[in-house]
Amino acid sequence: MKYFAGIDIGSTAIKISIVDENKNLIGSKISASGSMFYKYAQETLDALTNELELNNNNIAYIVATGYGRKLYKEADENISEITANAIGARAAASEFGEIKTIINIGGQDSKAISLDSEGNVVNFAMNDRCAAGTGKFLDVVALKLEMDVNMLGEYHFRSQGTPLSVSSTCAVFAESEIIGLLGNDHSIEDIVCGVHYSIAKRIVKLVKRVGIKEGVYFDGGPALNAGLVNAIENELGQRIFVPKNPQITTSFGAAIMGVDSYNYENN
Amino acid sequence: MSNINHNIESPKEKQNRHKAMEAIKLLNTLREDFKAPIKSMEYFYDLFERVHCKHESLHDGKTKIGTMCIQIPSEIIYALDGVPVRLCNGFYTDDEIGSDLMPQKACPLIKATVGHFASGNFTDKPDIVFSPTTCDQKTKAGTTIESFGYKLIDIDFPRTKESEASREYWRRSVKQFAVELSKFQGKKLNRTDLRNAIKKIGYAQSLYHKLSDFRKKEIVPILGLDVFLVTNAFFFDKIDNWIEATEKLISELEIRAKEKITVTGKASPRIVYTGSPPIFPNYKIPQIIEESDGIIVADETCSSNRMFNDMVAVDEWNIYDMMDSISDKYLKACTCPIFTKNEDRIRRVVQLVKEYKAEGVIYQAFAGCTVYEMEQRSVLEAMEKEGIPILYLESDYSPSQGGQLSTRVEAFIESLKTRRRKKK
């Protein structure tokens, strides 16, 4: 059996997925990217192959993607995270139905991707100019509220009052707005809920730029936050699909791409 | 197809949440961000929170008479057992809904009003709507609103103020309005009820004047923002509650005036505000002014001063005289820019500047409001002649755009401070 690896080197984390010849996901691993992309990527790959009891020779093809993809020279191929995300999302959601729109919130950016019925990327929009509306923003908020990011979802659903919106488009100013709200004794739940809606509104604006279609897929670390998912669903007015492991969609897509490329080159 | 199970809001719930978020944002600012908050303002903060965040209806069991402008006489509505609900709207959420139904360049106030009707999302839904043919956009919006299934009646409004003919014309319209409403209510208009209504509204107006008197003093005990909230509450609140709350507010202001409690900074320039009306929660410009250390001491807008300024002056308390006096108050005294000539408005602004010892005027027009945009020129010229500094701004309901506007307002306010220093 041959195996294929997809390595997604993002701004905050390295995500690796390994699939078999039939494009089934065999395993995945996430680690912080830090300053030495290459070294960490290699270490993570070694750790994953070890875990799966494969040796590096079993890996027939490696596809790198993400911001840092060009730094990983061992890769057989390099693809953009947009393409990889699209392929990964379609495959991850295959049992649920057809994916037409992808929302991806990363550590430092957010994207909306629109697909045609064959899964080709027809349009995409991206916000990488400011941290508001990205995972980084949630980290900042959690820090200010002195809680773990994973707790945000729970607080969201406990909100009883009117969500308190944060209007600044800049994460730095938003931070001081939050401090102001806290200083006036507003409920943390309502603040958290308001923050989620502020991000959701921004995301929906982004999605509108590529056109809102049925079949929305949401991935990236922040997709683990059920409160944010709820806020986006409400703002969109429709259900969205969140994969079990939302962080690895792009690397999964890269790995699948590897299978196709390998087959193409060897036949 | 989601794997996470929580209910998704219906479009109506979503609108309500958006509006609640807009409302609470402003209310919290008013409650928390300024110095020396007034205790009795809490009634008004709470009123708006109840209506817009908790969606409480105020007038269950009463007939709600929607009005599209101040020109529809509330006196007659009260006399015929109705509750006037003024539907001029300030929500960005509704503005966005209305944008899909109106020309892109339409006035945000109209877009928001039409959007509100389109959504049908009312805490106190009007049973009938009266729309005076004032500005073009209001006039044309009527048919759009009717198309959503509301009962709407146009009230012919003349657009010249001086001529005897238009006075007659408007008197006829007001009578026609009374006839229509009396038919709708199944009640005849009688002398006592009309008189009582005139007196009650007159009393409410006198309270407004008392409230304004405090703003003439050197030490200003209340923010312009708070006054806008009080006057905007008059759009829809139960009139008796409004009167009671305003009386309390006045007593508290009396104490504050004695104790010299001020809401301003040491050198806050005194501003007269004029132009397109600030309607809750679109207090963007007033908020920028007062956050930039200006203090609004008076205004010339139809969402505040213009509603209260002039009283119905009755000679003989018989029904015909009362009706004519009511008509005259709405036409003759009105300083709305929809009229051909509008010297009155300029006179009013100059008079306010003098009476309230203001140092500058801020004139804002909604982008898309042709009449206010057009009248800007004559007002600016007149102020220049009088030596009164004036700043003209254009704005809309969108929550962004703030930065640019603040910079201009701040610069203007600083220039007023410099002027004052030079004078001394």
Ligand code: SF4
């Ligand atoms: S601006 Fe004039 S026409 Fe428009 S609502 Fe105000 S008073 Fe009526």
Ligand code: SF4
């Ligand atoms: S602001 Fe201007 S356009 Fe809008 S309702 Fe008033 S007069 Fe009409």
